[in-house]
Amino acid sequence: MNDHSYPPSNERNAEHFARSVAFRLSEGTQQLPYDISERLRASRMQALARRKKPVAIMHAAGSVHRAGHSAVLGTGPQGMGWWQSLLSAVPVLALLAGLVVIQMDLDETGILEVAEVDAALLADDLPPAAYSDPGFVQFLKTTDSHQAH
Numbered sequence: 001m002n003d004h005s006y007p008p009s010n011e012r013n014a015e016h017f018a019r020s021v022a023f024r025l026s027e028g029t030q031q032l033p034y035d036i037s038e039r040l041r042a043s044r045m046q047a048l049a050r051r052k053k054p055v056a057i058m059h060a061a062g063s064v065h066r067a068g069h070s071a072v073l074g075t076g077p078q079g080m081g082w083w084q085s086l087l088s089a090v091p092v093l094a095l096l097a098g099l100v101v102i103q104m105d106l107d108e109t110g111i112l113e114v115a116e117v118d119a120a121l122l123a124d125d126l127p128p129a130a131y132s133d134p135g136f137v138q139f140l141k142t143t144d145s146h147q148a149h
Contacts, residue, residue, distance in 0.1 A: 029037050
């Protein structure tokens with residue numbers, strides 16, 4: 001049961017703090033010269049005229065319902081129509097479709113890279129066992145250094 005006649009606790013605390021600050025400031029103005037106190041009064045009136053007015057909420061907020069051991073957001077007792085449920089599933093379906101397309105592209109790219117390496121190994125003059133030979137790296141270094149000169 002909600003009683004909306006009293007503001008929430010945080011608003012009451014803020015209002016109490018604001019009133020105490022205003023009271024302290026008002027106490028100090030009694031000892032100020034007349035021209036300064038008049039300027040302060042005029043500024044106070046301007047601030048009161050510009051203050052934000054509270055805005056009433058015109059729409060019903062969503063509610064939280066219990067569903068087993070979990071909480072779900074809902075629109076209240078009137079519920080949503082089947083078409084609203086379908087529309088809320090569209091972003092999820094779009095995300096899943098995007099993930100499937102990305103995965104298919106990555107799979108195709110990986111297959112093409114492996115095929116390219118295999119084709120290069122099979123078309124090369126060296127046998128595949130030469131690449132695992134420890135002296136092969138030294139051979140490549142000496143060949144590169146001779147070609148550089």
